[in-house]
Amino acid sequence: KAGVTQTPRYLIKTRGQQVTLSCSPISGHRSVSWYQQTPGQGLQFLFEYFSETQRNKGNFPGRFSGRQFSNSRSEMNVSTLELGDSALYLCASSPRDLGYNEQFFGPGTRLTVL
Amino acid sequence: QKEVEQDPGPLSVPEGAIVSLNCTYSNSAFQYFMWYRQYSRKGPELLMYTYSSGNKEDGRFTAQVDKSSKYISLFIRDSQPSDSATYLCAMSGTHYGQNFVFGPGTRLSVLP
Numbered sequence: 001k002a003g004v005t006q007t008p009r010y011l012i013k014t015r016g017q018q019v020t021l022s023c024s025p026i027s028g029h030r031s032v033s034w035y036q037q038t039p040g041q042g043l044q045f046l047f048e049y050f051s052e053t054q055r056n057k058g059n060f061p062g063r064f065s066g067r068q069f070s071n072s073r074s075e076m077n078v079s080t081l082e083l084g085d086s087a088l089y090l091c092a093s094s095p096r097d098l099g100y101n102e103q104f105f106g107p108g109t110r111l112t113v114l
Numbered sequence: 115q116k117e118v119e120q121d122p123g124p125l126s127v128p129e130g131a132i133v134s135l136n137c138t139y140s141n142s143a144f145q146y147f148m149w150y151r152q153y154s155r156k157g158p159e160l161l162m163y164t165y166s167s168g169n170k171e172d173g174r175f176t177a178q179v180d181k182s183s184k185y186i187s188l189f190i191r192d193s194q195p196s197d198s199a200t201y202l203c204a205m206s207g208t209h210y211g212q213n214f215v216f217g218p219g220t221r222l223s224v225l226p
Binding site: 004039040041042043044045090092103104105106107108 | 202
């Protein structure tokens with residue numbers, strides 16, 4: 001069974017630009033969550049989508065948004081990039097409800113903002 | 115003070131050593147406690163989870179939770195070079211991931 005895939009794996013952008021990251025969950029998984037990982041703040045929850053609806057949202061500004069498609073694939077968008085947005089963005093999928101023992105992480109997208 | 119603190123590391127040990135990784139927390143509402151392992155250039159993978167206080171063992175790994183002290187530990191026996199990774203603790207007051215609070219991680223190197 002294929003794992004969670006994320007594209008691209010690496011991305012370099014400049015301040016003010018916008019970026020879209022993509023996540024393909026494990027086949028059959030309907031919940032997709034996004035996390036930001038930085039050395040200073042660690043892993044922080046961004047939002048979760050289930051059946052194309054945002055179910056939960058972390059404490060991030062509105063520049064961070066996402067969506068989920070009918071095939072459960074998800075995209076995350078960050079507009080007006082800031083230097084502090086440089087981070088590893090992780091996607092995790094879950095089969096139905098978001099349970100701690102059912103969450104599988106992808107390898108992440110490393111975003112560098114110059 | 116951060117909600118979850120973790121020994122910063124990095125930690126280097128010889129192969130075969132017993133490793134102790136620790137986290138402290140401030141929120142007494144936490145009931146679910148997890149340990150994740152993250153290899154370089156990979157996403158975290160769930161190693162252990164426990165509910166409330168007590169110990170849980172899985173092979174060479176033992177997770178320990180002391181809610182009275184707000185302290186959790188992960189012990190690795192007979193450590194192997196393949197255990198070299200960053201270990202993240204995570205905890206939550208509910209079963210649901212959106213409430214997880216992760217520690218910053220401890221980088222472990224097991225030297226052959």
